[in-house]
Amino acid sequence: MKAVSRDLRNRAYGQENALTAVDRLGVRLSARRVRKVVDSFSGLRMADIGCGYHATLSRSFLNEVASLLLVDVALSDEVKRVKNVHAIEGTLPQALEEVDDAALDLIVCNSVLEHLWEPAITLGHFTRMLKPGGTALINVPSWRGKRFLEFSAFRLGLSPAEEMQDHKTYYDPRDLWPLLVRGGFRPSDIRCFTHKLGLNTFAICHKARRGNT
Numbered sequence: 001m002k003a004v005s006r007d008l009r010n011r012a013y014g015q016e017n018a019l020t021a022v023d024r025l026g027v028r029l030s031a032r033r034v035r036k037v038v039d040s041f042s043g044l045r046m047a048d049i050g051c052g053y054h055a056t057l058s059r060s061f062l063n064e065v066a067s068l069l070l071v072d073v074a075l076s077d078e079v080k081r082v083k084n085v086h087a088i089e090g091t092l093p094q095a096l097e098e099v100d101d102a103a104l105d106l107i108v109c110n111s112v113l114e115h116l117w118e119p120a121i122t123l124g125h126f127t128r129m130l131k132p133g134g135t136a137l138i139n140v141p142s143w144r145g146k147r148f149l150e151f152s153a154f155r156l157g158l159s160p161a162e163e164m165q166d167h168k169t170y171y172d173p174r175d176l177w178p179l180l181v182r183g184g185f186r187p188s189d190i191r192c193f194t195h196k197l198g199l200n201t202f203a204i205c206h207k208a209r210r211g212n213t
């Protein structure tokens with residue numbers, strides 16, 4: 001799947017600045033939501049797409065998964081040295097072309113799609129990379145969250161302003177759901193809802209098993 005991307009982001013989240021208290025809280029809440037969905041991480045081939053420089057969220061699962069694929073424009077040397085980590089540095093969606101078809105059991109994509117001009121192309125790679133029966137978990141800020149994030153960043157200085165300046169859009173369930181369908185997930189395999197007090201939208205997407213159409 002070849003594509004020319006207009007997404008020219010050249011630094012990873014957390015590469016230049018330490019995470020703020022608001023950022024750390026958001027990561028903890030996202031990790032808790034992932035654990036609510038996934039019964040067991042044992043033996044899973046997991047990917048964190050747009051994981052951030054230190055891969056803070058997915059590193060909490062490192063001792064449980066069989067392997068962890070990390071993708072972002074830059075990754076710390078510490079992360080790249082971990083033995084069960086496969087690191088790909090590059091921009092989306094082109095970086096995903098290195099990943100084999102049906103190579104993954106679980107994909108986590110946390111607060112990434114809102115930074116992309118053409119997110120459906122990246123989602124198309126998700127359906128390609130997942131094995132039949134695999135799952136993608138996607139978290140994005142909602143339109144209600146836009147107000148909170150911009151107030152935190154631009155008024156209070158509690159969130160990185162450059163991250164908010166890079167946002168292309170926000171997603172309520174009615175915005176995210178059709179995008180997931182465009183990416184190749186079947187309507188019957190998508191569950192999409194708000195969480196974090198309505199500040200975020202979360203999607204659970206399953207790839208159809210073979211013979212189940």
